[in-house]
Amino acid sequence: MSKQNAFYAQSGGVTAVINASACGVIETARQHSDKIGTVYAGHNGIIGALVEELIDTNAISTDDVAALRHTPGGAFGSCRYKLKDIDTHREQYERLIEVFKAHDIGYFFYNGGNDSADTCLKVSQISEKLGYPIKAIHVPKTVDNDLPITDTCPGFGSVAKYIALSTMEAGLDIQSMCETSTKVFILEVMGRHAGWIAAAGGLAQQAEGQPPHLIVFPEIAFDKAAFLKKVDQSVKDNGYCVIVVSEGAHYEDGTFLADAGTKDAFGHTQLGGVAPTLANMVRAELGYKYHWAVADYLQRAARHIASETDLQQAYAVGKAAVEMAVAGKNAVMPAIIRTSNAPFAWTIEEAPLSSVANVEKFMPRDFITEDGFGITDKCREYLEPLIRGQADLPYDEKTGLPKYVRLQHVLAEKKLPEFKA
Template sequence: MKNCIVIQSGGPTAAINASLAGVIKRASEAGYDHIYGGINGIVGVLSQKVMDLTEKMAEDPDFIEKLYRTPAMYLGSCRLRLPDPNVEPAIYDALYSHFKRLDIDTFFGIGGNDSMDTVMKLASYFKKKGSSIKVIGVPKTIDNDLLYTDHTPGFGSAAKYVATTIREMAYDTMIYPVKSITIAEIMGRDSGWLTAASALARTKDLNAPQLIYLPEVLFSVKECIEDTKMLLKNRNSVLIAVSEGIRDTDGDYISASALEKDDKFGHAQLSGAGKALEHILGQALGFKIRSVELNIPQRCATHLASKTDLDEAFGLGSAAVCLAEEGKTGLMTTIQRDDSENYHVTYGSVPVYEVANGVKKVPRDFINERGNDVTEKMIDYLKPLIKGEVDMSYNDGLPEFLPVGHLTSTID
């Protein structure tokens, strides 16, 4: 028997199920007898909660197609940081026992920075143990902050949603002949890629958002007040896009509530950068002002998904299986953008230890000198990633998705 197991973990995206679809389809073609899915990430594998995805394909000939365009995570997610295998090997011994019971040949982990930490530790453990079990990572994150890949699945679709929403908000805010400020808070704790995508909302007739603030440049309250005041001299409405993780010149988060408690991976839990800026500008300028937190829709709006994004997500999942077929392990699949006028990518790989727990920042030359906007280099980088529309299936006027898999079918 040659079986494999795949998990999804971290935050959901509009494209992560497309990566899962790519893994399943290619693994089936490669002759894996059973393709298992861990329920709720590595937690499900540890508790021996899995589903047989091979059976899902047999039950529904359109399963792969439906999975490709279903948002969030079909297998469910978790946020569990595995301990160092050299310090606490017992949990890995248990995983190894479960894998042997299921005749697992390869483990595929789909996720972001923290998920690649899991992939790295499993690969290290199996190598030290002398096991032939292969471990391959498949990237995803709307934050686009994974190292050594041009961009990440999920980002293109989230960027398309952000740009579309900002454009719609701009039209909304321009209708009244009164001075007003609107602030859109966009996800991005350590990097501002997604907030930068708000610039794609602009057209030759619409210059919104007028200000964009990313975490890569320290935020000056004084300059923001000056810039907003100056803009309002010649226009009635100003739209500001701000990353949730912006910091002031002292390095402190600009947020209404920078919670003291970190998450399980040591990341600060942020809340209300937009609300905090609303208060600051309201006190300083006195104009009508409101803040909007885009929040969850940034990562689940499949009705606005980028076809480029979903196709590349599928391709990366398929490429992961190809690496395993070549006998490789401890790698993460990557996207490499060709240096040509016409957008084209190839799939590669990188040792996962070079990616895990790292953060890819927005390059400084993608941000203007004052730190309140992006440059044409950023626009050129972003544009191809949002291209193409996904053919959706509708029922009673609403998009139709697969039922949530991890709630409907498990085997112990």
């Protein structure tokens, strides 16, 4: 096989460790300079390929590449953009081939979640359907932890650690004050369809009666009466109640709690905020003093409290993706396979993209307690190793803040006419 260049892109919501995967891809590609020439990173994901905005990663120093390992966000820009079907939207794929040809790109690494796996699969089909030889490898990433086959998705372990820790810390705060102040605290977390992040809040509880006292999962239809009864009981038993709720919490009929008809002063429907919605419910029905928090992007950007397990896995899937590509694989994803729980051990194996794309992995019912408001020991056994270890982070002595790298992007010279993505 002759030497060819590679294209790498970040897709969808970014994470605290997606750049660690980028670091794994670039560092490993540099080690395979006999087979891989330049790694071009798409500026703003796959859009960068379509509009021919290719970041030349050869211009990035060894130190800066290494610093990607500890820098959150998407260093090259990410996007929410799903390629349409190859049979109906041939022009998008023909453009990709033009760009790939113009820049001699033979490897395609796509770092993302469910939608991205689908895009990667479509690109892999260029080989067969349009006769352009390419090795397309999907690098898994999603805080939602909802990809199949892989034991977990890089990005998730760090959010899980952030949410478990934040629940624990806020719990200590509320417990201190509940005699005369806040009795109910609600933390809203990400995960619109799958409750993995909400479940991670459960790791804060290390003994009976400790927070969180309730978790509201998207996998379980919301039962208002049961919810309020449990909140009230927790306040009576413990003096307070800490609730972790998924943004995807919904009623039996599918209506999201967050869309339950709040209107602003002008009568416009106000979107968002399942935490304030639950808080108002608690106030109206139980009368307890409450507070609520919405972690939003803070949770997935929190590199400062990233899990070491997560960081290692994020790097490993980037590295493995390059190794699979140079071994001639196409349409696969490096999947993390757990080989042992005690001691925790894992390895990387290849999973066919056709089994990954568009499949969502939800919380198994036996990971959720019978009443629907907590996690089981089985769930805890699964989650705990994923948040172990504190990933290293260099700080600046003067500012007291982390030394996150900000890359100055050097774009490869454009060789083609403009294209509207």
